[in-house]
Amino acid sequence: MKKIKLLTTALLVATLLAACGKKTTTPSSSSSSTSSQTTETSTVASTSPATTETPSNTENPSSFAFTKMDIEAISQGDYSSLVGKWVSEEGNFYTFNVLGLVGDSKIEQPSRINEGVLETGVRYGGGYGYALVMIPAGVPIPRAYYQDYDHSDIHRDRLYGTQSAFNNIDQEDVYYRVPPQTNIESNPLTTDDTGVRLESGQSTIDYANAILGPLNWQVIESNYNRTESIPFELLQGENGWLYRVYRNGVILSQTKDVIIYVP
Incomplete structure (x- = not known):
């Protein structure tokens, strides 16, 4: 692991979590204006779930769009843009459903949007926790979280959990959605080649x-x-x-x- 220097902006992490431990991962389980542009896709404007809606009759979809990290919706408790597994190069991962983290940990509220990212925290059942930063594609990780270089892939949505400032942020420090949406070429709505075949009901x-x-x-x-x-x-x-x-x-x-x- 890289040399760790304590955050010179320790007050930032302190406001996110009352209790801090060392940098932890889930074991098994730009500018401020950018955040307003990360809601789902450029063709989707709504971030608020509707309670009623007329069912769609579309049966032959010819086009499709993937969700993008929606930090506005996440800050309000809608985690649908994070559903699935997020994995680091070291094999550690987070798993989300629409309600939040899956497992014995949970997202700390309230969260705040700062410099185009969502700053929040993770708390385990045992009481310890750490800061978690959610970074939409196209937004750099704020300099408060590292000293020299950010080597993460700015073209992808990212998760970054820490309590200390690293000299550099390397690929193994960052979590990405799997499977990567950029690697999916065929229309997922028209292919059976997924390894899943559900029955009705x-x-x-x-x-x-x-x-x-x-x-x-x-x-x-x-x-x-x-x-x-x-x-x-x-x-x-x-x-x-x-x-x-x-x-x-x-x-x-x-x-x-x-x-x-x-x-």
Whole structure:
């Protein structure tokens, strides 16, 4: 691990967490204006989940868009733009569902947006925690978190957990979404080559509980018997959020019209 110098801006981390330990990872489980441009995609404006919506009848999608890290929505408790696994080069990872971190840790609230990133914290059941920074693609990591160089990939959404300032931020210090969206060339809504094949009904609900989180999901529309393309079921959670869960395991936010999860 790199030489660690204590943050000269220790007050920043202190305001995020009352108790601090050493830099920790989850074991198993630019400017300020930039943040306003990171909401989902350039063609999607809404970041607030709708409670009611007319189900879509689109059965042959010819285009698709992936979710982007939405720090405004995350700061309000909507983690849908983070759903899935985020992995570092060292093999450590975070797993998120729409409710937050999966496992024995949780995101500390309140969070704050600063210099185009979301500054928050992670707290474990044992009481210790550390600062967690969520950085949308196109936004540099603030200089308060390192001394010399930031070697992370600015073209990708990133997570960075720390309590101390590093001389450099290297690739092994940063977490990226997997699979990388930039590596997905074919339309996930029209391919069966995902390793997942769901059945209509309870199989889809169980899958939603595992990936999206337990929200008493109800199937409100199914096109399994009326399409020649990849069928899906439209699910609604107890909070009113709507998601299309496709037979191949791909999940699309009906509210925001973006893919939030690919197996």
